[in-house]
Amino acid sequence: MKIPFFKYQGTGNDFVMIDNRTGFFPSSQELIEKLCHRRFGIGSDGLILLENAEGYDFRMVYFNADGREGSMCGNGGRCAVRFAHDLGLFDTTTSFIAVDGPHEGFASEDIIRLKMSPVNGVERHEEYDFMNTGSPHYVTYVDNIEEAAVVEIGKDVRYGPVFGPMGGTNVNFIQLLGENHISVRTYERGVEDETYSCGTGVTACVLSAHLREGWNGPVKVETLGGTLQVDYTEKSDSKFDDVFLIGPAVRVFEGSANI
Numbered sequence: 001m002k003i004p005f006f007k008y009q010g011t012g013n014d015f016v017m018i019d020n021r022t023g024f025f026p027s028s029q030e031l032i033e034k035l036c037h038r039r040f041g042i043g044s045d046g047l048i049l050l051e052n053a054e055g056y057d058f059r060m061v062y063f064n065a066d067g068r069e070g071s072m073c074g075n076g077g078r079c080a081v082r083f084a085h086d087l088g089l090f091d092t093t094t095s096f097i098a099v100d101g102p103h104e105g106f107a108s109e110d111i112i113r114l115k116m117s118p119v120n121g122v123e124r125h126e127e128y129d130f131m132n133t134g135s136p137h138y139v140t141y142v143d144n145i146e147e148a149a150v151v152e153i154g155k156d157v158r159y160g161p162v163f164g165p166m167g168g169t170n171v172n173f174i175q176l177l178g179e180n181h182i183s184v185r186t187y188e189r190g191v192e193d194e195t196y197s198c199g200t201g202v203t204a205c206v207l208s209a210h211l212r213e214g215w216n217g218p219v220k221v222e223t224l225g226g227t228l229q230v231d232y233t234e235k236s237d238s239k240f241d242d243v244f245l246i247g248p249a250v251r252v253f254e255g256s257a258n259i
């Protein structure tokens with residue numbers, strides 16, 4: 001069987017994108033893991049199915065590279081909005097549903113703006129902040145991000161005694177660069193490696209920096225794969241709404257996979 005697919009990336013977070021509005025895709029963990037594999041498959045951080053959903057322009061179903069359905073993926077959401085736009089499903093504004101609830105997306109030629117779920121609180125510790133921006137994120141601060149042991153410390157935290165038993169977490173490292181400007185690197189659960197960029201992670205980092213530095217959005221974020229912006233409104237103590245993840249999302253290539 002041949003599986004037609006598209007490849008998208010958003011600041012270097014890359015996804016196999018499949019138009020599954022007919023429901024043809026023979027979904028299984030094994031198949032998805034294989035398609036995402038960088039040696040035996042197409043190669044990506046995750047796979048996204050675009051499906052029909054009543055009352056919305058589409059449904060986004062996101063799987064991590066390990067083939068398991070993941071929690072929300074911010075860059076994947078931005079790429080799904082770009083894909084829906086490329087398919088002609090909407091003109092400038094879309095509404096879609098994902099695992100964490102409804103989202104709105106706005107497309108311009110270069111930039112996709114994605115409305116994230118509201119954030120209902122931040123667990124604050126001396127060494128780190130922890131919050132759910134659609135996916136769980138641990139956020140910590142370093143002086144020199146280039147030297148951060150992202151994979152080593154990331155694995156320790158992800159599988160460690162606090163987060164391991166609750167299903168693990170994504171682990172983010174921030175270096176403050178100046179006012180409203182940070183650099184972020186992320187260890188991603190489900191990929192079990194550092195990725196070039198993580199949208200829900202970048203969002204968590206900006207909200208953490210807001211609480212610690214007293215900044216107001218938008219905040220500019222450098223990742224290994226490019227620059228993102230996050231804007232937000234703090235509703236009340238550590239609760240955020242109107243959270244937007246903003247940046248490029250592009251189609252890279254299309255093809256068909258033999259399975």
Ligand SMILES: N[C@H](CCC[C@H](N)C(=O)O)C(=O)O
Nearest residue numbers: 070071073074075198199200
């Ligand atoms: N790359 C994604 C995050 C995926 C979350 C996933 N790693 C999980 O925790 O299930 C993003 O741009 O937000």
